[in-house]
Amino acid sequence: MAVNLDGSKRGNPNVAALLSWFVPGAGHVYLGSFGWGLALFALTDGLYWLGLQLSHGMSFEFLDPELRTVVAPILSPEIGNLGGVLWQMKHFGYGPGFPRPWPEGIVLGSMLSASAGMLNGLVMCHAHTLARAGSSAVATRPVLSTALAWLVPGLGHFHQGRKLRGAVVFVLLVGLFALGSAMAEGSNLSRERHFYYWAGQFVMGLPAIVSELVWGGMRVTRDIPYVEAGLVFGCVAGLLNVLAMLDVYAFGEARAFGWPLKSGHPDAGSSVQSGHPDAGSSVELGSSAVERGASTIPSTQTSEQVST
């Protein structure tokens, strides 16, 4: 597969990503991909709308009154869909100012609108990549791997053929999250109780979502000695998954564009051979091919073949 980056540029990648942040799919429309734009808008904002319907727009009312500031939505996963958040704040805000019962679908609805925020982050990545690659086939693969990395930590690495790394990421992050949930005795699995910690651990994807759906409704009837440590562990696991997702995206992007792989080692770049399924794909790099990191290794090379 040969991609000439200079020849196939469709528009400014930053503009495309920013447009998508405000209106999901707008970046794709800007790039001339109307089908993608429409489908992504329907999916992302449909998910957000469904979440608002189920939660009656009360997700941000989980916050105590003194915490209901402009910063709160910025620190929630919904911020990935800026247009959605602004719409929610305009129409629902923090509610009427007095306590009222939660609707039946508040937990699921809150998760759906948060998922729409995460999903739109991926839509922005896709728009940015599409603007540089020109072809949606090239742009989709790294973003799909990143989406899988969000859903299940380590799955994105598996999708890229980096099984050992995927297994280590899965064991470490899911283990950390499980340990945290055990220490907090499941009390961390509630957005109502721990709004900000919940936002961090939501980046764990399905492990956090499924755990909350199964164990999230438990009552706290006594002091939990290690609750703070448990909350921190759950949140750190989610935030570390951001790092894992960035690793997956950078790797996928390097492969798609034929860029060198990132390496922190000064002697990197020597004596390595191809091992990836799509290794050997030839990519013509234009001026946008950049050297990143202290030193680099050609993207068609893997650790398994590194000659030491």
Added chain:
Amino acid sequence: MNDIVQHLLLFLAVGVAIVTLGAFYTDALDQRAFRALPKRLVTFFGGCLLLVAILLICEHTFASLS
């Protein structure tokens, strides 16, 4: 198991996860990332130990009631 041992083990668990993910993020090649792990772990836990020592000295010097 007493509290301090439990706390140290918990810190070890979260420290290993942080350092490993950091190593993975820095280096796209598994073998190089794993090879760099021992040094990174020593640096991380050594740095934490130094920080603890500084905090204890500060506490002893400036905050001790005795």
